[in-house]
Amino acid sequence: MILSPRGNLELRRKHSKPVVARIMNQYAFQTISACPFCPKTGLSNITVIGTCDRYGFPVRLAMCNRTGIIFLLDRLALEDYNEFYKQGHYREVLDVFWDRQPLKKTGEEQLSTNAIKKAKETVNALHGLVKFPNQARMLDIGGSTGEVSIAFKDAFGVLPTVLDPAEQELDIARQQGLDTRLGSFETVEFAPDEKYDIVLLHQTIEHIYNLQNTMERIRGILEPGGLFIFDFLDFIDELDASGSVEAVSRLDHCHWIYLEMLEVFLSFVGFRALSTIRSRANFFLVVCESIETNPDVCIEDEIRLRLIRGFASRQVQFLSRPKIESFSITERFKQRLGIKVSPF
Ligand SMILES: [Zn+2]
Numbered sequence: 001m002i003l004s005p006r007g008n009l010e011l012r013r014k015h016s017k018p019v020v021a022r023i024m025n026q027y028a029f030q031t032i033s034a035c036p037f038c039p040k041t042g043l044s045n046i047t048v049i050g051t052c053d054r055y056g057f058p059v060r061l062a063m064c065n066r067t068g069i070i071f072l073l074d075r076l077a078l079e080d081y082n083e084f085y086k087q088g089h090y091r092e093v094l095d096v097f098w099d100r101q102p103l104k105k106t107g108e109e110q111l112s113t114n115a116i117k118k119a120k121e122t123v124n125a126l127h128g129l130v131k132f133p134n135q136a137r138m139l140d141i142g143g144s145t146g147e148v149s150i151a152f153k154d155a156f157g158v159l160p161t162v163l164d165p166a167e168q169e170l171d172i173a174r175q176q177g178l179d180t181r182l183g184s185f186e187t188v189e190f191a192p193d194e195k196y197d198i199v200l201l202h203q204t205i206e207h208i209y210n211l212q213n214t215m216e217r218i219r220g221i222l223e224p225g226g227l228f229i230f231d232f233l234d235f236i237d238e239l240d241a242s243g244s245v246e247a248v249s250r251l252d253h254c255h256w257i258y259l260e261m262l263e264v265f266l267s268f269v270g271f272r273a274l275s276t277i278r279s280r281a282n283f284f285l286v287v288c289e290s291i292e293t294n295p296d297v298c299i300e301d302e303i304r305l306r307l308i309r310g311f312a313s314r315q316v317q318f319l320s321r322p323k324i325e326s327f328s329i330t331e332r333f334k335q336r337l338g339i340k341v342s343p344f
Contacts, residue, residue, distance in 0.1 A: 004321035005243035068261030068299035136197035146173030215269035
């Protein structure tokens, strides 16, 4: 079926509506009291850029006028997010949104194949660019079933530990011979002498609840000269692909990073990029070393204003596209027969 980006989003939201309604009843939503990076100024220096996420959760998305970070203004409490992942609600809402079969046993294998492919892409992107010390100790935060750790181990000879809050996924990592640790990075305790040469955040940074605190903790467990490696799904790339802020925003992404603010973000949290690599579609992989934090760093006004105007004009364009209801039965028949329906 050929749908406009708007029609596409509406159709997907139709699929997810019952699940969204159930989740809405199950968890309490709260509005945060301050920008995650500006506790002193509260919410006085932000711009609200979206009022709903792609699934249909009425959570607002905002941009910090100082750092440019994009964050969910309304979200779940930390313990509710933990339940949301633990109970499988995260996967459930993804599956209904994409109208695909829920992950059963074969699904786990599928998930794993997909994860292996992504892990290989990440490792390939790093080849020749980074020199890892021999037998480097690596912490793989949110490492799930361990595919990325295995890829790093095979390619660079590192010694990985997989940290993840999902017990079942960690079992699979353990069965693959990996060192594992159950827990969420935001709450797990580290001994003062527990240090790592590499800390890896693969496909995780957007899901982190307290990003500033997490960055501080990562700095705290890195050996001197250690590397922090993470990837991020570029917000602006996602916007280009889907057409509007609300088609990008999602309940489980508490924060969004994008290339225009990467340097400001890193400097603010005390890192410097050594390599920034386009690793996959819409993803960037960043290798960093830790430096002094710079709390005074700001995104340029010109960049910020250009982005905010861009979000608004995209939304207008998006809403001018046909809704799903604008397809007549004749048009649907034509589509079934493969005849292109104008004017999309
Ligand atoms: Zn802020």
